[in-house]
Amino acid sequence: MTNYTEHPNNITGTFEALTVGWENPEPHPITGQPATIPALLPALRDAIFGGMEKTGGSSFGSRMPIDTGAADLFQQIDEEIAEAWGQAFPNQIPTTERTEALLSAFYAVTRANPTGELITITVKTQKVANLDTLDETWWVETSKEQHTPQSLMKRWMKLILDFFEPPRRREIMHPCVECGKEWLWKHENGETKPYRVFVFEHDMHGNTIRACCLVCGASWGMQDMKELASKMIISRRTAQEKVLV
Numbered sequence: 001m002t003n004y005t006e007h008p009n010n011i012t013g014t015f016e017a018l019t020v021g022w023e024n025p026e027p028h029p030i031t032g033q034p035a036t037i038p039a040l041l042p043a044l045r046d047a048i049f050g051g052m053e054k055t056g057g058s059s060f061g062s063r064m065p066i067d068t069g070a071a072d073l074f075q076q077i078d079e080e081i082a083e084a085w086g087q088a089f090p091n092q093i094p095t096t097e098r099t100e101a102l103l104s105a106f107y108a109v110t111r112a113n114p115t116g117e118l119i120t121i122t123v124k125t126q127k128v129a130n131l132d133t134l135d136e137t138w139w140v141e142t143s144k145e146q147h148t149p150q151s152l153m154k155r156w157m158k159l160i161l162d163f164f165e166p167p168r169r170r171e172i173m174h175p176c177v178e179c180g181k182e183w184l185w186k187h188e189n190g191e192t193k194p195y196r197v198f199v200f201e202h203d204m205h206g207n208t209i210r211a212c213c214l215v216c217g218a219s220w221g222m223q224d225m226k227e228l229a230s231k232m233i234i235s236r237r238t239a240q241e242k243v244l245v
């Protein structure tokens with residue numbers, strides 16, 4: 001079997017995926033189609049304005065973002081790139097604000113040693129507690145993360161790919177083994193519908209990536225599936241015993 005990877009794995013491929021688009025030289029063994037990724041940063045920038053107003057090199061200016069999710073993600077990646085650039089070019093002031101220009105400069109100085117020096121970035125994560133209760137609280141948590149230049153490129157590529165192709169979900173017929181929560185409610189067309197919070201996530205090819213809880217955020221990778229299965233069996237047994245008592 002060919003050692004086929006769907007996505008670029010090295011710093012040059014990921015940089016290309018972010019800026020000019022990328023094509024796998026090996027066609028997919030099953031579909032025979034070459035795997036391609038469009039230029040991701042321009043695609044994300046376009047998505048902010050709903051794909052309209054592609055003309056001109058103007059900055060965001062006074063235009064109104066219509067997709068705030070895309071705008072937030074673009075801003076986050078833009079800040080991380082600026083932060084990484086600042087460490088690759090200490091004591092210098094960026095001469096341009098264009099995200100791709102800073103990224104190109106960062107790539108130019110790090111590609112010779114992509115897994116070398118560690119870069120620190122500030123990562124912001126949206127958190128929520130007590131969802132659907134009177135105490136519902138939202139906040140942004142800030143933490144520092146260290147990455148190699150190559151893993152940073154992969155991170156930005158993956159963030160944008162996930163934005164366009166969010167992992168698909170399949171419900172697990174069981175409460176979360178961590179927090180015990182089983183259902184949440186969504187409002188759709190004037191109706192209130194329950195949905196399960198304990199789910200498997202798939203990538204765009206149907207491969208299971210992980211199991212996770214949408215309430216407490218606990219997550220289990222493929223290597224933890226056995227452990228998760230035994231936890232589910234134990235909690236099911238406990239529940240049955242309670243019924244019997």
Ligand SMILES: [Zn+2]
Pocket residue numbers: 176177178179180181213214215216217218
């Ligand atoms: Zn949970």
